Amino acid sequence: MDSQLSSLVAENKRLWDKVDELDAYKRRWNLRISGVLEEEGENVKMIILEIFHQVSPGLADVLQSSIDVAHRLGPKLGYTRPCTITVQFLSRSHRHRVWADARRSEVLKQKKIRISEDLAQRTKEARNKLWPLVEKARKEGRRAGFRGPNAVVDGKRISADDV
Incomplete structure (x- = not known):
């Protein structure tokens, strides 16, 4: 049961990631x-x-x-x-x-x-979570911005899951 549950959790995450990816792609227009x-x-x-x-x-x-x-x-x-x-x-x-x-x-x-x-909801949520990090880096004179749902600070990609 435990292995089956962990397999289903992993599959669910993969499917949600795919839905988010498709939603973001559709909104590019x-x-x-x-x-x-x-x-x-x-x-x-x-x-x-x-x-x-x-x-x-x-x-x-x-x-x-x-x-x-x-x-x-x-x-x-x-x-x-x-x-x-x-x-x-x-x-x-x-x-x-x-x-x-x-x-x-x-x-x-x-x-x-x-x-x-027109950003997908999960992208907006991730960016809102990462905004304090980006804002702090910019105030320090470092290069910082967003690429999709991730922050990029001095060329290093940071996910909302990393914070």
């Missing part, structure tokens, strides 16, 4: 946009297209056909913050271009709109 005010009867895709035209003017003619779906997450209107918008692209190269342009966009800063990656 997505971006999340927060800070866009909600309006009754809005066309979210058109709102996103207007924002992306300002962020990446070089992609203006292809963005219409590059965005597959754009919709809000969560309950409708009436809350203190507007719901986040998820955008799924048909082309990862266009998604990467918008993501890169958004990181240095003055338009987004002025409008207080934030664009971020």
Whole structure:
């Protein structure tokens, strides 16, 4: 029974890791946009297209056909913050271009709109757990960031399980 249990536990972990991997891969076509005010009867895709035209003017003619779906997450209107918008692209190269342009966009800063990656829940949890370590390393002047669910400090990969 003990060997069978440990075998099932190992298999369960392997399957969950695979599910997480597939979820993260699927989300590589997505971006999340927060800070866009909600309006009754809005066309979210058109709102996103207007924002992306300002962020990446070089992609203006292809963005219409590059965005597959754009919709809000969560309950409708009436809350203190507007719901986040998820955008799924048909082309990862266009998604990467918008993501890169958004990181240095003055338009987004002025409008207080934030664009971020669409991370899987377990990746977010792992990064939240590792954030104090990354923040401390950065304050010490060391190179630190994230790669997937792992932190990378001075080229050394650190898992949330290691902390």
